[in-house]
Amino acid sequence: MFRFFALMIAVVSLSACENIDDISGEPVPIGEFALAHNIVIAPNLVKGPVSRDASKDEWIEAVTKAIDTRFSRYDGDQLYHFGISLEGYVLAQPGIPLVLSPKSALIFKLTVWDDAAGKKLNDEPEQITVLENLDGDTIVGSGLTKSAEEQLQSLSENAAKMIQRYITRQHRQEKWFKRRKELGPKVVETPQTPEATDETLEKVNDDAPAAAAAVEKAQDKVAEAQDVVESETASN
Numbered sequence: 655m656f657r658f659f660a661l662m663i664a665v666v667s668l669s670a671c672e673n674i675d676d677i678s679g680e681p682v683p684i685g686e687f688a689l690a691h692n693i694v695i696a697p698n699l700v701k702g703p704v705s706r707d708a709s710k711d712e713w714i715e716a717v718t719k720a721i722d723t724r725f726s727r728y729d730g731d732q733l734y735h736f737g738i739s740l741e742g743y744v745l746a747q748p749g750i751p752l753v754l755s756p757k758s759a760l761i762f763k764l765t766v767w768d769d770a771a772g773k774k775l776n777d778e779p780e781q782i783t784v785l786e787n788l789d790g791d792t793i794v795g796s797g798l799t800k801s802a803e804e805q806l807q808s809l810s811e812n813a814a815k816m817i818q819r820y821i822t823r824q825h826r827q828e829k830w831f832k833r834r835k836e837l838g839p840k841v842v843e844t845p846q847t848p849e850a851t852d853e854t855l856e857k858v859n860d861d862a863p864a865a866a867a868a869v870e871k872a873q874d875k876v877a878e879a880q881d882v883v884e885s886e887t888a889s890n
Contacts, residue, residue, distance in 0.1 A: 694738045743809070
């Protein structure tokens with residue numbers, strides 16, 4: 655984490671987020687995605703070196719609001735949840751030599767949950783690094799042109815945009831938010847006792863005399879055995 659922040663301070667990054675001024679209007683659907691819960695935490699938030707201060711509560715509030723604003727526009731038929739852990743940040747300070755061109759940055763981890771399935775879509779949290787936009791105010795470092803509050807808001811909005819880009823890519827590649835198959839109620843067949851027909855009744859009637867004869871024969875055998883036992887007992 656420290657090495658990353660050191661690089662952020664020393665290098666002018668060319669991989670900043672795309673402009674986030676596309677929040678207006680109807681969004682392009684991401685499958686059947688609709689956001690239910692948006693949970694942002696910051697249990698281990700680290701402030702990078704030569705960074706302005708911002709509290710955990712400020713970060714949580716700003717990121718939560720930015721995500722809600724961006725994703726409340728999606729009205730798919732299936733619900734999903736975001737779990738976000740803020741890991742570290744740099745809010746560039748003013749007065750740093752221009753040669754360093756310090757840039758603000760935010761690092762967080764994202765987990766996406768499927769509400770209906772009750773499970774994570776990404777087994778491991780996706781770590782995302784958010785940088786400030788490169789524009790006329792930040793090309794020499796936002797610490798010279800923006801307040802800490804403005805930097806924090808800009809990074810939070812870019813974080814929401816990066817999440818949008820990530821889940822859009824995952825849906826295209828992995829079909830994360832495809833429509834589930836509509837399954838009707840499960841039908842369980844109960845075995846039925848076959849009805850007695852004239853044919854089965856006739857068969858039972860035909861077999862009855864034979865069965866009775868077999869029972870009578872067995873009874874005779876038992877009687878003979880008893881006579882033998884009684885005879886042996888008397889002779890003893």
